Amino acid sequence: xxAPLRISGxxxxxxxxxxxxxxxxxxxxxxxxxxxxxxGAGKTxxxxxxxxxxxxxxxxxxxxDRDLESCSREFVARxxxxxxxxxxxxxPMPVRSVVALGRMPFGVHDAGGDAAxxxxxxxxxxxxxxxxxxxxxxxxxxxRVLMARALATNAKILLADEPAAHLDPAHQLRLMDLLRxxxxxxxxxxxxxxxxxxxxxxxxxxxxxxxGRIVGQGAPADALTDAALAQVFGIAAxxxxxxxxxxxxxxxxx
Amino acid sequence: MDAKTVQLEIxxxxxxxxxxxxxxxxxxxxxxxxxxxxxxxxxxxxxxISTSDLFGGLxxxxxxxxxxxRELRLPRALLALVVGGALGASGAALQGLFRNPLADPGxxxxxxxxxxxxxxxxxxxxxxxxxxxxxxxxxxGALATSTILYFLSRSGADRTALILAGAAxxxxxxxxxxxxxxxxxxxxxxxxxxxxxxxxxxxCTLADLLLATPPVVLGVILLMSxxxxxxxxxxxxxxxxxxxxxxxxxxxxxxxxVALATGAATAAAGAVSFVGLVxxxxxxxxxxxxxxxxxxxxxxxxxxxxxxxxIAVRLIAPDGQLLVGVMTALLGAPFFIWLILKMRRGxx
Numbered sequence: 001x002x003a004p005l006r007i008s009g010x011x012x013x014x015x016x017x018x019x020x021x022x023x024x025x026x027x028x029x030x031x032x033x034x035x036x037x038x039x040g041a042g043k044t045x046x047x048x049x050x051x052x053x054x055x056x057x058x059x060x061x062x063x064x065d066r067d068l069e070s071c072s073r074e075f076v077a078r079x080x081x082x083x084x085x086x087x088x089x090x091x092p093m094p095v096r097s098v099v100a101l102g103r104m105p106f107g108v109h110d111a112g113g114d115a116a117x118x119x120x121x122x123x124x125x126x127x128x129x130x131x132x133x134x135x136x137x138x139x140x141x142x143x144r145v146l147m148a149r150a151l152a153t154n155a156k157i158l159l160a161d162e163p164a165a166h167l168d169p170a171h172q173l174r175l176m177d178l179l180r181x182x183x184x185x186x187x188x189x190x191x192x193x194x195x196x197x198x199x200x201x202x203x204x205x206x207x208x209x210x211x212g213r214i215v216g217q218g219a220p221a222d223a224l225t226d227a228a229l230a231q232v233f234g235i236a237a238x239x240x241x242x243x244x245x246x247x248x249x250x251x252x253x254x
Numbered sequence: 255m256d257a258k259t260v261q262l263e264i265x266x267x268x269x270x271x272x273x274x275x276x277x278x279x280x281x282x283x284x285x286x287x288x289x290x291x292x293x294x295x296x297x298x299x300x301x302x303i304s305t306s307d308l309f310g311g312l313x314x315x316x317x318x319x320x321x322x323x324r325e326l327r328l329p330r331a332l333l334a335l336v337v338g339g340a341l342g343a344s345g346a347a348l349q350g351l352f353r354n355p356l357a358d359p360g361x362x363x364x365x366x367x368x369x370x371x372x373x374x375x376x377x378x379x380x381x382x383x384x385x386x387x388x389x390x391x392x393x394x395g396a397l398a399t400s401t402i403l404y405f406l407s408r409s410g411a412d413r414t415a416l417i418l419a420g421a422a423x424x425x426x427x428x429x430x431x432x433x434x435x436x437x438x439x440x441x442x443x444x445x446x447x448x449x450x451x452x453x454x455x456x457x458c459t460l461a462d463l464l465l466a467t468p469p470v471v472l473g474v475i476l477l478m479s480x481x482x483x484x485x486x487x488x489x490x491x492x493x494x495x496x497x498x499x500x501x502x503x504x505x506x507x508x509x510x511x512v513a514l515a516t517g518a519a520t521a522a523a524g525a526v527s528f529v530g531l532v533x534x535x536x537x538x539x540x541x542x543x544x545x546x547x548x549x550x551x552x553x554x555x556x557x558x559x560x561x562x563x564x565i566a567v568r569l570i571a572p573d574g575q576l577l578v579g580v581m582t583a584l585l586g587a588p589f590f591i592w593l594i595l596k597m598r599r600g601x602x
Contacts, residue, residue, distance in 0.1 A: 051495070051496055053492055053495050053496070073498040073499075073500065074498050077496060077497050077498030078498075081496070082492065082496035083493070084492040084493050084496075087489065087490065087493065089489060090354075090488045091538070091543035091544075092543050093488065093542060093543045093544060094542055094543075097544055101485060101488075101489060102497070104482065104485075104499070105498045133543075146489075149489070149493075
């Protein structure tokens with residue numbers, strides 16, 4: 001498996017607190033990796049480290065087989081798109097201008113820019129309100145526009161922090177379909193998730209974080225075992241599903 | 255077409271296909287307006303001199319007319335442009351940087367701190383040996399406050415906290431300015447206090463203009479160099495970083511640019527307030543709410559507004575007793591309150 005993004009033995013410390021300890025993980029080409037774990041487990045930090053927004057104290061991050069530290073800002077920005085949690089836009093900018101910000105890594109002479117913006121809007125099913133303003137959209141519509149902004153870069157790696165949070169069930173399913181579509185185009189997709197059913201059904205690989213450490217990694221069925229849920233989340237879950245995938249419903253605290 | 259339709263079109267120009275053309279047209283209109291107002295400002299004053307004498311006096315020696323044209327009217331008209339441009343651009347940049355429509359060099363205390371720096375330099379003899387010490391101290395004062403605001407915003411202070419902190423800094427700087435002037439070994443200090451606190455272009459000289467212009471131009475260029483980064487910052491700091499923007503570099507440049515422009519403007523004209531608040535806000539819809547496109551037009555709009563205010567004070571009170579900062583505050587303070595109400599309704 002080729003992995004556009006590889007993190008090896010990465011540790012991150014904020015002050016005296018270790019938020020990420022010796023984490024090794026690869027985000028594979030054409031795969032959706034789901035990063036799960038309790039609040040404060042280090043999920044967002046793992047994404048930040050992958051982007052170089054926070055520096056790793058030890059270990060390494062390789063983007064497209066190059067050491068992140070030796071990469072220029074533009075190189076990382078063109079190859080790694082990032083959708084932070086709680087994304088917002090401060091001014092009532094037109095949707096198209098917001099999505100066009102995703103082309104910023106390509107500078108002002110960006111020949112493919114307009115086409116990439118239009119395509120990203122289409123992929124996110126947001127083209128019909130391209131001329132509207134951000135403040136005129138519903139929360140679900142805004143989330144789609146912000147996703148389109150991240151997709152407009154056409155990066156090889158897409159990182160999204162809790163993209164499913166605050167979305168209604170239909171929008172969540174739509175988002176996961178969209179991410180599967182991005183993976184089908186060859187993108188390495190990595191997202192943090194709290195919804196274990198979405199993680200289990202739509203992700204190819206699962207990374208389980210607990211207290212800054214990766215405690216489980218692999219296919220959903222292997223990583224999200226009852227034992228893992230008990231150890232990491234302190235919960236018991238009910239399982240269901242059909243041939244399309246399995247559902248994991250948190251049921252009781254242990 | 256009735257009046258209501260016209261207003262709707264103006265309120266939302268960027269929705270049309272020709273948004274960019276609109277922006278360019280508005281920019282040209284603002285530049286023309288500033289130029290026309292500057293010419294009007296040059297022609298207005300307590301001394302009754304004909305237009306032809308004034309223009310003639312600029313280029314050849316016409317005795318009194320030349321002295322008035324070259325030493326008084328021209329510096330005053332040009333300084334209004336420079337001061338307004340500095341404040342307009344600083345306001346647009348601060349609003350983009352702090353992602354806050356209430357940010358403005360006056361409201362956030364940057365102007366008052368620059369005024370304090372200038373007053374200390376002037377009344378304690380620091381500026382007597384080297385004229386450049388005056389703008390340097392004002393820029394230092396502005397830099398101190400913009401740096402404090404920068405660290406506050408970095409440590410997660412929200413919009414309201416930032417503005418309240420700015421208001422506190424502004425009050426403190428104003429009080430210290432009053433204190434400094436009370437203690438100053440200068441019999442005219444108290445009389446001149448109002449000029450520093452409110453801002454005035456009266457009695458500005460060619461030397462003031464020459465001292466103020468280079469830092470203002472440098473500051474505005476620095477601010478314009480941040481433009482694309484400010485656009486990315488509308489998505490939040492992390493998203494901007496992920497787009498390859500050097501967020502810390504942008505912030506540093508913006509803080510220094512604001513300090514240079516506002517500091518030098520304040521050293522020349524005192525604390526003219528609210529220009530940086532009103533102008534970017536009025537212009538924003540014409541530039542699709544994009545911070546990057548707003549900086550230069552805000553400089554032009556600020557230049558036009560200060561020049562217009564400076565004309566108004568001379569028309570209202572030809573004896574020169576009305577200060578230009580009084581005009582901008584009369585206009586700006588109600589605007590500020592209106593803006594807060596609008597923000598509470600979530601429409602700003």
